Amino acid sequence: MLNFITNFLRFEGIPTKVVIITAVMSYLLQINAIVAGNPLYIIALYTLAPWIPLVLFEGVWKVKNYSIVAVLALFTILQIGHFAEHLIQVVQLNYLDGTVACPPPIDSIANYNNALSLGIRDENLLPTYLSVDVIAKAGVDGFPILDAAGNYITGPAACAIFGQLDLEIVHLVWELIGYFGTALVLFYFVHNVWLLIALICLSWHGVEHLTITYFYYFDQTPILPGFKQLWATVQLDGNKFMAVPAGIQEDMLNFYQAGGKFGILANDGMLEQLTGFNGMPGRPVLHMGYNLAITIPTVIGCLVELRKIRSSYLEESFSALSEEELTKLTTACTTKTMRKGDMIFEEGDPSISAYLIKSGAVKVVKNYGSSEEQTVGHLLAGELLGEMALLDGKDRSATVICEKAGSYLVIPAKTFRDLLNPQSGDYQSEATALFIKRLADVRFAINRELSDK
Amino acid sequence: MRRLVGFIVIFFPSSLNAFCGDFGLGVAPGFGAIDWMSKSPYIFAITLLSFAPLIFFVTRFVRKLGDA
Numbered sequence: 001m002l003n004f005i006t007n008f009l010r011f012e013g014i015p016t017k018v019v020i021i022t023a024v025m026s027y028l029l030q031i032n033a034i035v036a037g038n039p040l041y042i043i044a045l046y047t048l049a050p051w052i053p054l055v056l057f058e059g060v061w062k063v064k065n066y067s068i069v070a071v072l073a074l075f076t077i078l079q080i081g082h083f084a085e086h087l088i089q090v091v092q093l094n095y096l097d098g099t100v101a102c103p104p105p106i107d108s109i110a111n112y113n114n115a116l117s118l119g120i121r122d123e124n125l126l127p128t129y130l131s132v133d134v135i136a137k138a139g140v141d142g143f144p145i146l147d148a149a150g151n152y153i154t155g156p157a158a159c160a161i162f163g164q165l166d167l168e169i170v171h172l173v174w175e176l177i178g179y180f181g182t183a184l185v186l187f188y189f190v191h192n193v194w195l196l197i198a199l200i201c202l203s204w205h206g207v208e209h210l211t212i213t214y215f216y217y218f219d220q221t222p223i224l225p226g227f228k229q230l231w232a233t234v235q236l237d238g239n240k241f242m243a244v245p246a247g248i249q250e251d252m253l254n255f256y257q258a259g260g261k262f263g264i265l266a267n268d269g270m271l272e273q274l275t276g277f278n279g280m281p282g283r284p285v286l287h288m289g290y291n292l293a294i295t296i297p298t299v300i301g302c303l304v305e306l307r308k309i310r311s312s313y314l315e316e317s318f319s320a321l322s323e324e325e326l327t328k329l330t331t332a333c334t335t336k337t338m339r340k341g342d343m344i345f346e347e348g349d350p351s352i353s354a355y356l357i358k359s360g361a362v363k364v365v366k367n368y369g370s371s372e373e374q375t376v377g378h379l380l381a382g383e384l385l386g387e388m389a390l391l392d393g394k395d396r397s398a399t400v401i402c403e404k405a406g407s408y409l410v411i412p413a414k415t416f417r418d419l420l421n422p423q424s425g426d427y428q429s430e431a432t433a434l435f436i437k438r439l440a441d442v443r444f445a446i447n448r449e450l451s452d453k
Numbered sequence: 454m455r456r457l458v459g460f461i462v463i464f465f466p467s468s469l470n471a472f473c474g475d476f477g478l479g480v481a482p483g484f485g486a487i488d489w490m491s492k493s494p495y496i497f498a499i500t501l502l503s504f505a506p507l508i509f510f511v512t513r514f515v516r517k518l519g520d521a
Contacts, residue, residue: 179503186510190517199507211496224487227514257488264496270489 004306004331008073012335013061013407014054026050037238039133044161065335066189067312069305072195073230082293083317085160086288093284098158099135100284102166105157105231106131107241114246116233131164132157132233134242142229142248142396154242157166158284168209168216168261171287175209178202178294201293207321209291215260220343222252252417313358313409317382318419320431328426332415338362338402344385347398353387354416357381368399381406384439390416391440 029046093100115121136152145199262269266283
């Protein structure tokens with residue numbers, strides 16, 4: 001039932017070998033980062049970095065092959081990633097006793113000096129400028145709260161995985177990507193009510209973030225007395241650091257710091273400050289909620305469109321098929337890449353599928369590898385391959401080898417036979433059946449001619 | 454319809470200010486004590502800006518629904 005999703009999520013434009021090598025590299029880098037005792041964000045970076053070029057190439061390939069629905073899928077994946085960051089932050093905050101100090105304190109010179117003055121750090125361990133993983137809870141005086149045994153009460157920095165990016169401008173950019181991306185795809189998918197609902201949620205989310213960012217950039221005048229939390233950083237193990245509260249410092253707050261950063265509806269934000277009402281969720285929970293409200297309709301809207309996905313290439317090659325038939329054919333077929341010298345199939349192999357060359361070129365060889373080896377033909381993009389064995393029910397009559405790198409579509413035997421039988425009901429295009437039969441007839445004739453020689 | 458929207462755009466901040474001023478809600482009490490009402494024109498403009506494209510899409514959606 002969910003074939004259309006798994007088909008779409010598979011790497012189609014990247015050779016399988018490259019995908020496997022990347023997976024191994026990513027895995028090794030991840031293990032290396034863990035063994036070296038790195039904080040979570042560095043482990044995540046090492047794990048994800050090798051996949052970035054592959055995902056980019058595959059994204060471009062998918063847009064070329066599936067048109068705008070691939071753009072929608074890309075926005076949906078980005079949106080899910082964005083929501084996941086918000087969800088992780090809420091889990092860190094509410095279930096792991098985390099502290100919202102975002103971006104997390106850095107092992108900087110100032111925090112190094114604070115640690116020295118508190119006598120909790122070896123002066124020979126110089127600042128590393130890494131973000132802390134763990135934060136000790138602070139009391140109202142800005143110094144650590146200790147448990148009964150005299151230890152710090154600690155938890156993670158509740159800033160999700162990539163807390164260093166927990167900046168107002170980043171929040172705004174993510175919101176705008178979602179907003180303009182959804183608006184763009186809505187131009188094409190006019191009837192998709194789910195995307196319209198997502199845009200409504202994105203619009204309100206946009207109001208919150210544009211307001212907060214406006215205060216951040218344009219209300220910098222210190223207007224109110226307040227306090228600033230100081231931190232001291234100490235090493236835990238490996239490259240992991242902990243921020244220890246080091247007191248508070250009197251400071252003047254600007255509009256953003258005095259409540260603007262909570263926006264309109266969050267706890268301590270505009271609504272609460274103006275009305276005195278005190279029951280709104282904190283910003284992390286509220287914004288996770290916004291993102292949930294955006295992500296759910298976006299995912300449903302994307303699934304609705306993926307169910308109707310059509311390969312641009314098949315649309316060109318089998319233009320006589322209806323839209324529904326093209327969707328069915330797209331879902332049934334898989335794309336594979338080939339490099340020069342790759343064998344598509346070998347003489348004598350059982351016939352289980354036909355092939356349509358999308359790009360590149362192949363040669364058809366009889367008696368491959370023997371003294372009687374003979375090249376009997378060359379096939380280019382747009383030509384069918386392997387259909388003869390399916391039609392006469394015999395094994396492969398020749399070996400096919402890639403001459404020029406490219407890609408080809410694999411059409412399963414059943415789908416191919418359905419295409420040839422418009423009466424079967426799956427594909428009702430007489431013109432398509434006739435087109436394939438004519439191609440096959442020409443191939444049979446060439447083959448007979450070669451056999452006679 | 455356009456006149457109504459124009460009227461709201463022009464008078465919303467001042468009427469909100471007057472309304473909230475009557476109830477003493479213009480300035481947040483206690484901690485912070487920041488003047489939110491001075492920001493209301495900006496927030497209102499941002500709201501209009503964010504929702505304006507939505508009007509286009511909703512209208513288009515309803516029209517297409519009618520055609521279908």
